[in-house]
Amino acid sequence: MAELPEQVTDSAAFTPSAEDIASVEAWFADYDKMAARGDAAASADVAMFPLNVVSDGPSGNGSAAQWDRETYLATMSQVIxxxxxxxxxxxxxxxxxxxxxxxxxxxxxxxxQVQRVRYADVLVRRDGRWLFQTMIQGGWGDYLGTSQ
Structure with missing residues (x-):
């Protein structure tokens, strides 16, 4: 096996600081406000495109797609x-x-109407600010426009 770069092996020892955690919590507080307002355009401004979207559908098969900004806006304008x-x-x-x-x-x-959901996001820090790059949530697979 080839020797791994130091940055890769250092990641195993990373422990977030209180500031790291607070920065992610603040990012989500802002995003939640955008979603509550139905402001898909503002939420697109804190995304890293192409955006990965991962889900599954009623058939039980996983599905994935990459969305550009226009696809994200068309979809999320209806969702939020x-x-x-x-x-x-x-x-x-x-x-x-x-x-x-x-x-x-x-x-x-x-x-x-009350709905309970679980989902995951992958955030990437670029130039000192968080951007979401991947959205993962079950049940949307039939809407991604990809084959399952």
Whole structure:
């Protein structure tokens, strides 16, 4: 086996600081406000395109797609239509100081309708700011426009 670069092996020892964790929590607080307003354009501004979208569908098969900004806006404009409140708990799992996988358990409430969901996001820090690069959530596979 080839010797791994030091940066790769150093990642095994990374422990996020309180500031690292707070920066991810602040990013999600801002994103949640955008979603509550139904502001898909603002949420697109904090994404890294092409955006990876991973899901599965009723057939039980996994599915993945890459979205450009236009595809994201067309889809998310319908998904985050505004008027929804969200209560969530998040668990950030830092791979390095610049890569974090965040597991979210959330309850969405729109009027009298309450839905519970679990999903994950991969955030990448670029030029000192977090951007989401991958969205992972079950059940959307039939809507990704990819074969399963």
């Amino acid at each position: 239509a505004g008027g929804t409140t969200m209560d969530s708990t998040r668990e950030p799992i830092f791979l390095t100081g610049n890569l974090v996988v965040v597991i979210t358990n959330a309850t969405f409430t729109t009027g009298d």
